[in-house]
Amino acid sequence: xxxxxxxxxxxxxxxxxxxxxxxxxxxxxxxxxxxxxxxxxxxxxxxxxxxxxxxxxxxxxxxxxxxxxxxxxxxxxxxxxxxxxxxxxxxxxxxxxxxxxxxxxxxxxxxxxxxxxxxxxxxxxxxxxxxxxxxxxxxxxxxxxxxxxxxxxxxxxxxxxxxxxxxxxxxxxxxxxxxxxxxxxxxxxxxxxxxxxxxxxxxxxxxxxxx
Numbered sequence: 001x002x003x004x005x006x007x008x009x010x011x012x013x014x015x016x017x018x019x020x021x022x023x024x025x026x027x028x029x030x031x032x033x034x035x036x037x038x039x040x041x042x043x044x045x046x047x048x049x050x051x052x053x054x055x056x057x058x059x060x061x062x063x064x065x066x067x068x069x070x071x072x073x074x075x076x077x078x079x080x081x082x083x084x085x086x087x088x089x090x091x092x093x094x095x096x097x098x099x100x101x102x103x104x105x106x107x108x109x110x111x112x113x114x115x116x117x118x119x120x121x122x123x124x125x126x127x128x129x130x131x132x133x134x135x136x137x138x139x140x141x142x143x144x145x146x147x148x149x150x151x152x153x154x155x156x157x158x159x160x161x162x163x164x165x166x167x168x169x170x171x172x173x174x175x176x177x178x179x180x181x182x183x184x185x186x187x188x189x190x191x192x193x194x195x196x197x198x199x200x201x202x203x204x205x206x207x208x209x210x211x
Contacts, residue, residue, distance in 0.1 A: 018042045021118035044136035046113035046211045047101075047122055049093075051130050052144045053086035054106040057159040071127045071198060083157040087130055093122035113211040123188045134211055140191045141176075141198055142209040143168075149183040155203075162205045168197035 008014035009031065017031040018040030025042045032039035038170060054171045064073055064080040070092040078084030089107040101115035102122060111122070123131045130146055143162055151163030164182035176190035177197055184206070186197075198206045 005157075010061040016040050021045060021120070045118040045134045046116040047111050047118060047120075047131050047140060048113075048134050048209060048211070049087060049109045049111060049131050050144050050146055051087040051128075052160045052205065053081060053083055053158050056106075058083050058086055058107075058157065064139065068165045071125075073128045081157075083147055083154075083161060085130075085145075085149075086130060086158065087126075087128065088211055092125045092127070093131065096121040096125045116159060134188055134209060136211045138188075139193045139208065139210040140188050141186055141193055141195070141206055142188075143177075143184045143186055143206050145205045146183060148183050150182055154182070160203055160205045163203055166203060167200040167202065171196045171200045 005014060005019055009017070015037070017035065017037065018028045020027050021042060024044070028042050029039045038185040042047065059082045060080050061082045062080050064076065066072055066076065068090045070088040070090045071088055072089050073079045073150065079088045082086065087108045089104050090108065091104050091109065093109050094102045094104065099115045099117050101112045102109055118133055119135070123133070128146065134140060134142065145160070147158065147161040149157065154161040154163050162183045164179050164184070166179045168177045168184050169179050173194065173196070174190050174192055177184055178188045198208065
């Protein structure tokens with residue numbers, strides 16, 4: 001957190017001045033000047049919701065009428081959607097975002113990278129762990145799914161859920177994609193956006209993300 005980071009810097013326990021993502025390089029330079037150390041570089045990042053489970057893609061299994069909170073809804077059979085890994089769309093991430101960067105669109109949270117400051121509050125607020133930081137001003141491939149069920153079950157739960165077929169992993173020459181627990185994940189540092197994973201994905205759960 002901010003207070004803990006500031007305390008660690010003042011005590012000399014933290015050596016890096018580039019851990020304040022919202023402040024960016026300007027704050028890193030100012031902190032370094034105060035401490036008399038060399039400033040580290042802040043890599044611009046923005047948050048992305050890895051889910052496409054909107055109303056047309058993900059069926060509803062129950063009529064939830066409780067408190068409009070993702071964390072509360074998730075405690076009732078994993079939430080109202082068939083896919084227990086997907087975005088519930090009640091906006092816990094919206095509530096914690098101080099930059100008005102997140103909105104609920106057709107039942108799924110979406111983040112405006114122009115407003116996002118990579119503070120990670122939405123990352124911590126999501127009970128499904130669907131939000132990740134991606135490099136800003138770079139084009140990357142992203143697997144917009146976190147479903148860990150086997151392929152046959154995933155197909156029933158979401159039209160665009162990852163089925164763990166490994167075609168993306170086999171066709172990635174950079175070794176940027178790995179499939180674990182029936183779901184693929186992209187290493188953004190290795191991804192050069194060749195597009196082969198997108199071409200070979202049978203369910204189209206991998207998309208272009210340009211922040």
